[in-house]
Amino acid sequence: MASTQVTIAGIHFPSCVFNASGPRDVTLPELREIGASGSGAIVMKSCTPEPRDGNEEPRYADLPLGSINSMGLPNLGYTQYCEFPKDLAEYGKPVIASLAGMQPSDFPVLVEAFQKSDVDLIEVNLSCPNVKGKPQIGYDFEASDAILSLLDGLGDKPLGVKLPPYFDFVHFESMAAVLKKHKIAFITCVNSIGNALVIDAETERPVIRPKGGFGGLGGQYLKPTALANVRKFHELLGDRVQIIGVGGVYTGTDAFEFVLAGADAVQVGTAFMQEGLGCFARIDQELQAILDRKGYASAADAKGKLKAL
Ligand code: RRO
DSSP, rough: OOOOOOOTTTEEESSSSOSSSSTOOOOOOHHHHHSSSSSEEOOOOOOSSBBOSOOOOOOEETTTTTTEEEEOBOOOHHHHHHHHHHHHHHGGGGGEEEOOOTTTTTHHHHHHHHHHSOEEEEEEEEOOOOOOOOOOOOOOHHHHHHHHHHTTTOOSSSSEEEEOOOSSSSHHHHHHHHTTOOOOOOEOOOOOEEEEEEEETTEEEEEEEEGGEEEEEEEEEHHHHHHHHHHHHHHHHHHGSSSEEEOOSHHHHHHHHHHHHHHSEEEHHHHHHHHHHTTHHHHHHHHHHHHHHHHSSSSHHHOOOOOOO
């Protein structure tokens, strides 16, 4: 059987298919469930300095081809997520912290704390679309650069950045230039497409309540944009930054497409919400079968192998 094991920033992952930060990863029991599942890692919910309840309900809705959410960063506060890795060590897979500051000065505080914790990798979320009054930092290249400058030299654990979806080549190039200035081991791309609006024609209302119904679009709607982001950053960053693809991974075929585009691994968000914990082993097995059929020895072998038409 082809191998779906992968190494990211020197850390071994038993599978390149694992959960995205967001769904069902806020509490320790939820994280334990991910640990016991087929997920190749345990990614924790993006956390903030203080605990947050998040936005008002309803704040998540399933859609015919995906999901929309405006959770608003509900989390237990970073000190809890610094402790959880000790409890999660028994599952023998990498634990990834995800963090989101409410202001630039929060980021170094959170990164320093996780550098001292038992997490394996640290994902800096520069792309949450759902905090009222806060823009997505990743669309502001100077602000992103300034925040990453605050994180330079804070420790040896690998640092990654979770990016929003970009839609223009000049924006990919601007962000790639920012990333090259700092010691960024991996990028996770992409976050949900922010500020989408889904309307229920029967009720004549939006399907979620916060921000007048504006929220992050995930699932199948997102996949072509996510693949394009992975492809473009792979072209611009080459081997110096590894890529975790996320956005509309439901099947092994979806995962294989991300690998062809240049991803080392994939995260599963909406499909995890909709199918539950079984999705990870299923997608992993489907990916193995595709790799076998196509004669690739491993997912790593197929990385970036998208052919020209
Ligand atoms: O919690 C959220 O509302 C949320 C976050 Br932090 C994020 O990064 N992406 C998203 O779709 N929702």
